Amino acid sequence: MKNKLFYSVIALIVLASAVFWGYMFQSTEAEQPESETPDYFDGSFELTMYHAEGCECCVEWAKYLENNGVDVTSELVEDLHEMKREKGVPGQLSSCHTAIADGYVIEGHVPIEDIRQLLAERPAVIGVSVPGMPPNSPGMDQPVENTYQSVIFDKENMYIYNTHN
Template identity: 55%
Template sequence: MPLPRPRRTALALAAGLLIAPLAAHAESAAPAIEVYKSPSCGCCVVWADYMRDNGFAVTETDTEDLYGMKALAGIPDDAASCHTAVVDGYVIEGHVPAEDVRRLLEEKPQAVGLSVPGMPPSSPGMDVPGYEGAPFETLLVQRDGSTSVYARH
């Protein structure tokens, strides 16, 4: 009997977090990033396109169980956003700028990943008119659930 869709998606996320570091050793010009999103969220699609435009090989997976996935991936509620992605074993939560993801992949900190909590109107993929240049922060999410500022934009 097949697993229900949300459970399969959560298992796929867990498998991605475990297997991605092994796959990262293969030579590739574009880092592979898997984006888990709601099928009805337009800004998630815009962010995925932004990441493609910035040299990432993006795969999108629709799911109805994003909150379960966030919890499984180690994203605390106060760091949550609208979509969750995985790249090279790191979780990328929300509208994180491509340059922050590249820096994370270069530095390889011992952490869960990065988050731009909520949906800041000036973050990549949001681009709300009138908010150009409005400040927002990218957070580094630690394995114990704590966060620290990783970048200011």
């Protein structure tokens, strides 16, 4: 019971943070970094997801990716916050799992189309994030009306990448 309460409180904090930063990003009018479009990208890729034990939405996100043709390797880590720090994920973009696909960081419940777009465009960024845990994002699958954004980021900047309903 204590574990459920703990994860519920953490989820609410992360969600509130995501809403706050979502409003902050909406006012960002910066130009996105240039892309290096490869000659060929067929939309297929492999991904390694790092997550803590007991996080069921991480498992659901991995299933969602696998149902969309992605080869997912799942690895449990003891200190996910340390991994996020090492991979360059800003705290305000944090979510419940961190993944790596072709050298890019994929943070949180990022939709497949955003990952494929990132891998096809190859912008000069660290990765893409869906901050927090939006209830209607892949793997969360709550039937609520909610708009959320994916954000690409590098060491100094964050840019809205896509908006999802």
